[in-house]
Amino acid sequence: MSESKPGWKSIPIAGILLEPGSAMKYKTGSWRAFRPVIDEEKCIGCFLCWIYCPDGAVIREEKSVKINYDYCKGCGICANECPAKAITMVEEKR
Numbered sequence: 001m002s003e004s005k006p007g008w009k010s011i012p013i014a015g016i017l018l019e020p021g022s023a024m025k026y027k028t029g030s031w032r033a034f035r036p037v038i039d040e041e042k043c044i045g046c047f048l049c050w051i052y053c054p055d056g057a058v059i060r061e062e063k064s065v066k067i068n069y070d071y072c073k074g075c076g077i078c079a080n081e082c083p084a085k086a087i088t089m090v091e092e093k094r
């Protein structure tokens with residue numbers, strides 16, 4: 001056993017943010033198993049996906065939306081809430 005390894009008391013408790021405003025540093029998109037794909041022909045620009053996305057991964061533009069795949073975790077909430085059924089969850093290929 002190495003004496004230089006930190007003991008369990010020095011490991012931060014899970015779920016605690018040690019630094020405010022640090023979420024941008026962690027690209028959580030790699031967690032995704034399914035990705036939302038927007039059909040721009042069907043999109044009515046209601047921005048409900050932008051409102052409901054828990055990760056702030058929907059980017060609002062003047063009349064449309066885009067997904068920021070660096071942060072989208074693929075939860076599917078946007079697709080579920082879209083009233084125009086313009087978002088399809090597609091299996092992620094890596």
Ligand code: SF4
Pocket residue numbers: 036052053054055056057058067071072073074075076077078079
């Ligand atoms: S799948 Fe989830 S995380 Fe990704 S854009 Fe939709 S609501 Fe946001």
Ligand code: SF4
Pocket residue numbers: 038042043044045046047048049050064065081082083084085086087
């Ligand atoms: S919820 Fe659907 S219709 Fe509304 S902006 Fe998003 S993709 Fe477009």
